Amino acid sequence: MDKKVVLSLRNISKAYPGVQALDDVSIDFREGEVHCIIGENGAGKSTFIKMISGANVPDEGCIEYMDKVYSAMTPALSKELGICVVYQELNLAEDLSVAENLYLGKKKSRFFNAKEFEQDAQKVFDEMGVYIDCSVRVEDLSVSYMQFVEIAKSLSGNGRVIIFDEPTAPLTEDEVDKLLDLISDLKKKKYVIIYISHRLQELFRIGDRVTVLRDGKKIITDDMANVDQAKLIAYMVGREMSFEYPKRQHELGDVVLEAKGIINSKVHNVSFQVRAGEILGIGGLVGAGRSELLRAVFGADLRDAGEIYLCGKPVCINSPVEAVRLGIGFVTEDRKRTGLLLEDSIVRNISLAILKRISKSLVVNKKKEKEIAARQIGVLRIKTPSEENAAKSLSGGNQQKVVLGKWLAADCKVIFMDEPTRGVDVGAKQEIYKLMNDLARQGIAIVMVSSEMEELLGMSERVIVLHEGTKTGELSKEEFAQESVLTLASGITKSG
Amino acid sequence: MKLITLYKKYGVLFILLALVVFFSFAAPMFFSVTNLFNISKQVAIMAILSVGMTFVLLTGGIELSMGSVISIGVVLISKMVTEADLPVAVSMMAAVATATVLGFIDGLIIAKIKVPPLIITLGMQIFLYGFTYTICNGKPVYGIPVSLKWIGQTYVLGIIPVSAVLMLIIILIGHFILTKTYLGRYFYAIGSNEETAKLSGINADKIRILAYTFCGCLVGVASIVMLGRIGSGQPSAGDGYEMDVLTGCVLGGVSLNGGKGNVGKAFAGILVIGVLSNGMALMGLDSFAQKMVKGVVLMMAVILDSLQFIEIRKKVKVVS
Known part of the structure; x- marks a missing residue:
């Protein structure tokens, strides 16, 4: 043998x-x-x-x-x-x-x-x-x-x-x-x-x-x-939960964002909804269409079908321009390639999504821009000697905070976070988790994609799991277990 | 690599200074008040174009049809004034409008169909070249009224050319747009990272079209100055201008890769080209020799522009 x-x-x-x-x-x-x-x-x-x-x-x-x-x-x-x-x-x-x-x-x-x-x-x-x-x-x-x-x-x-x-x-x-x-x-x-x-x-x-x-x-x-x-x-699985996730105890609000039947080449008929103050996790293996789902809802990728409702009203999102205008933010997976202007200053990165809003007949109100940036730097505790430093000079965690600051400055109601702690050190990770909780407490709805099982289960209120572009299940907090997520992610549906 | 950082900051000014010193000795006529204003007159058209070119380059594009747009503008105004008896102002506006629309079309094709800007504007250049020669049967249009020559040939206070004043105004407007308005900031943003810009809710297509449209408008203005200077509707008026302007801009540090540069530095680059052409002419170099020099300068400018990225690539290697 x-x-x-x-x-x-x-x-x-x-x-x-x-x-x-x-x-x-x-x-x-x-x-x-x-x-x-x-x-x-x-x-x-x-x-x-x-x-x-x-x-x-x-x-x-x-x-x-x-x-x-x-x-x-x-x-x-x-x-x-x-x-x-x-x-x-x-x-x-x-x-x-x-x-x-x-x-x-x-x-x-x-x-x-x-x-x-x-x-x-x-x-x-x-x-x-x-x-x-x-x-x-x-x-x-x-x-x-x-x-x-x-x-x-x-x-x-x-x-x-x-x-x-x-x-x-x-x-x-x-x-x-x-x-x-x-x-x-x-x-x-x-x-x-x-x-x-x-x-x-x-x-x-x-x-x-x-x-x-x-x-x-x-x-x-x-x-x-x-x-x-x-x-x-x-x-x-069988992995130990290695550190404590900060707890949240606030009441959830109404449904803020609802996506129904999202279809494109990577996503097959996926629906989800997220309530004010809730963190919705999206689980699944790499390539299961998690980022693609967010991109499709955000208007960054084409949708073949699907409706999107914001606070109960149907909205038309064909490009990120509309998504941002409606108050949706997107912290992307790859901050260097799709989240930051690396050569530009922290201020300019934070104000990027609201430049038009803080302009009066084309002219940018630089004083206001600086104030807003300074506020975000303070709230998010971005560590930098000067707000004029280039984004590329920051550490991964601080860069991530700058991206987050961009969306907070824009007063987003819903924030998509794709792998929010990828490539940041443990200390910064904890800080980002705390920030996410603060945001949830303020009534912001967060949709988070995470490949880290602990993070997914530790941070989310509810988890939906994708497998090859299809939603294979949804787990509420009581049903959270690494095994059930992995089972769904492997394409084995609950019914069999 | 420190040399490159130094060059990026002050390089153009060094080159400019060196050229001025060199020509002052090599061509005695060079360093005179008359000649300096002469240079400013020669430079005016290029400088106006450089503002448009900078906008386009910042978004990561390029515009190579400038020369033939100038030619069509020049011929169009001449024809309208001399043959259709239209008022000078109307003809001028028509030329600016035509150039603006052409810029818009370039931008539309580049933004929406994602055609490489180099090729589409080159195609536009060739088409317009043929078109211009066709509508004027290959012959210059003569009989331009004096009022049209005013911009190109009159002096404020008897010594400052009107064209130089116009140039300054346009540079200031360009500078204002790039540094003070959100449109300018958007140009930089989509040039340095289009994906980030788009995901931040910036309508990149619209901004790109706008850059080409602005650029077209400025080319239209430049064609008026050109007609004023040469005084007749020459179909060859703008030949080769795009390359001089591009050389000047890149020399001044406006990156071909987008996102970097400003109109002030582009202007410094244009001055280098202007001083170089003027000095070479004063020294009696023939046009072929001049072409050789200009070609080398363009290549040098582009090489220096690309060198900064080699530096970045090396940095990444060390990190990973």
């Missing part, structure tokens, strides 16, 4: 500033097995892939491959050794044909011979049992066929290890079946398959063994036969 170990990670650790992404992780991968890796957002799955693909180097530990020990991988080395990653965002030259993609960058012959390429490529696909015309341009293929091309790319070389990163997310059910069949086939041909997916059901269909990661640590590696969904979810 015990098959030969082809690839193994030995005591791999990797730290990024502020996070221990991988902590002494050792995993063996055997010939002809499908090894599933699961874990919550931030558990260390992508760092793990990067270690094997050579996109990043470990701080400690080594990688053993075919009885040779390497201190780290490089992209070239891992390719040479036959390790390939099929990423969710496919890595294909869409303008080229299937055959050309297969042999891109692989020196085959001195001259380009389309016929020869196509014949060789056809052989690879025949072996895979996939029917595909190798002269077709990749951009004309469906996503699932693009994936097959990506897989064929690794098979056409000396591929031995194939890592799948969320391969089924963009596929339809039929296509998923096809892909899983193919993977079982590859398994028989003694490839090592590393399979990463949020969809637990799939794992049980093809997985031989499973490794659960949590906070960069390996929790367990076990045969698939020994576990079930509930067990896996328990392994994935």
Whole structure:
């Protein structure tokens, strides 16, 4: 039964500033097995892939491959050794044909011979049992066929290890079946398959063994036969609530914002409402459409359908211009790219959304602008020697406060916060939580997206959970449990 | 890299000073009151254009059809006055209106269809060039009334050219818009980070269209000054102006990447170009040699503009 170990990670650790992404992780991968890796957002799955693909180097530990020990991988080395990653965002030259993609960058012959390429490529696909015309341009293929091309790319070389990163997310059910069949086939041909997916059901269909990661640590590696969904979810969570979340005890007001049936390419018929003084959490895994939902309501992304009501009245929000005018603010996920004017002063960042309001016939009232900024700097306790300092000179937490200040200055009734504490240190985190509570107490409605389970459950009054663009459930404070959020986030609905 | 920071702050002024000193020795005629006002007259048109160009550059765009818009303005006014017998004021207004509308169209296409501004304004330039030569059959329009030449050829207090006064007024207005009004602040905001600006409720498309429209309007004004100066409806009147203006603006520190610069510095850059052209002419350099120098200056300006970003890129590397 015990098959030969082809690839193994030995005591791999990797730290990024502020996070221990991988902590002494050792995993063996055997010939002809499908090894599933699961874990919550931030558990260390992508760092793990990067270690094997050579996109990043470990701080400690080594990688053993075919009885040779390497201190780290490089992209070239891992390719040479036959390790390939099929990423969710496919890595294909869409303008080229299937055959050309297969042999891109692989020196085959001195001259380009389309016929020869196509014949060789056809052989690879025949072996895979996939029917595909190798002269077709990749951009004309469906996503699932693009994936097959990506897989064929690794098979056409000396591929031995194939890592799948969320391969089924963009596929339809039929296509998923096809892909899983193919993977079982590859398994028989003694490839090592590393399979990463949020969809637990799939794992049980093809997985031989499973490794659960949590906070960069390996929790367990076990045969698939020994576990079930509930067990896996328990392994994935089981995190201690590490610090106290400030409590709120005020009464909630009326419904301020209601979104009904929001539909676009990333969000499928999602509705939610939030009351004055309430913090509504939106949970789900990365890529579940949480930010996209906020962007759609805010008018930053197109909506195909959906109604929005503000204080009970239907409103028309086709662009952020209207959203801001109606008193909705948006603290985005990436403050550097979408929240701040980094080169500009703190004052100018805070006044950005209200410039027009504090202008009299075009001329900005600079005195008022300064007063408003000074007030926000005081209220939010933004630490800076001068309000004229550039936003980029501030720490992450203070930058986040500046973004928040922009929306407070605009007297927002509703504030969307997408990962409000991402990349801020622990002290600033506590401060931001306190501020959020203060705002809620003042009757502001907050909609918060968070990938941190503790934060989501610690701060929210109520949580809705998304899975692949669909709302899979809603939890009230009494129903809060990490397991139930994760179950919903994995697409397992309450009814079954 | 400190050199670049220093250059960003005072570089243009150093260059200007160096050129003035150099030409004062190399061309004895250069440092005379008459010549200095001569330069201001030559510079006036470029400086007016530079205000429009700065607006557009700040939003992250570029406008390369200025020269041919001037040409069409010049020919249009001449035609209306001499052939249609329309009043001078009406013709002038028509030219400004035409230029404004052309700017608006550029802006509309760039903002709404997201066409690269470089290409669309270049296309506009080529089209207008052909159009202008077509409506005047390739021949200059003569017989311009004296009243039209007033702006280009009259002096206030006998010594300050009217065009220079107009230039100063426009620079001041431009400066006012950029530093005092929210529109100016919006130009900077969408140029430095459009996504942030949009998510802060700024209608980026509208602001961008406005920048091109303002710019067009100023090009229209510049065409009136141009006609006054050359005194006839030359279809080649504006040839190549956009490049001189662009060189001046970038030299003055208005970034091609948007969000950085101001009209004062752009003006300093324009002065460099003006002094350079004037000095080279006084020294007797032929037009081909002048072109070589101007080309090198444009390349230098753009290289220096891009160098500051290389610096930023290096910084990011260290952090991550």
